[in-house]
Amino acid sequence: MFSLSRKTRKLYYENPDASECAAKVTRINANNVELDATVAYPEGGGQEADHGVIVLDDGREIRFVDVRKMYGNPIHIPAFPDIQVDGIIEHVIHEDDLALLRDVNIGAEVSVRIDRLRRAQLSLSHTGSHLLYLAVADIRPDAVAGTIGCHIKVNAARFDFAVENRFALDEVEEIARIANAYVARGSEVKVYPHPDYMDARYWECEGRVIACGGTHIASTAPVGQIRVHRKSLGRGKERLSCEFIGSSPNPAVFQR
Ligand SMILES: [Zn+2]
Structure with a gap:
């Protein structure tokens, strides 16, 4: 090859x-x-x-x-x-x-x-997106299994899911509550590589692990309030977006 x-x-x-x-x-x-x-x-x-x-x-x-x-x-x-x-x-x-x-x-x-500020903002958004994702995994594991895309930008992130049933309002509220509870606890975030491949990386928070090669921040606290919105993308497709209100990206500190 x-x-x-x-x-x-x-x-x-x-x-x-x-x-x-x-x-x-x-x-x-x-x-x-x-x-x-x-x-x-x-x-x-x-x-x-x-x-x-x-x-x-x-x-x-x-x-x-x-x-x-x-x-x-x-x-x-x-x-x-x-x-x-x-x-x-x-x-x-x-x-x-x-x-x-x-x-x-x-x-x-x-x-x-x-641009350190942009990196800090993207790392914060990426960390916040994982908190949303963990909450979706708790409430709608079927949606996590049907993840079809995500986009992480400054101050916001979104996931698209292929699902049989749309997200109900009370599910969206519960997802937001769970994600915000991670922020409120100010939990430590760890990032580390696979022992054999530096490019294969893990993100871990409160014992929950996600395979991810992105950049992140070291604690959930600076993520700020996570505001979650749901949108239908047509039959069988749902989008959850989140904004980080009052977040505090710190350009002086990246990962540890
Ligand atoms: Zn990540």
């Missing part, structure tokens, strides 16, 4: 507290740049990508507005969702900064710096 020998070191896993790193340019494509290492989390598992800048050695900054993980190798781990490991990470450049790429050479030494 064809596989690429080049890959990007995922410093957002190796050193989750880092918001800046040194890197070398390994490839320049039409609208994106590949690096040998990055702290920028790529879109994945429904979580939107980090934003940030690639800083050239003369100090000029090239903004990136999306980050994509490409060409990973599929692996199968027992009792874990199928994922792809390794791969290359592309930094999609802001269109107004594309002209700067003409001055960048393969092998150039650069640094990468991400």
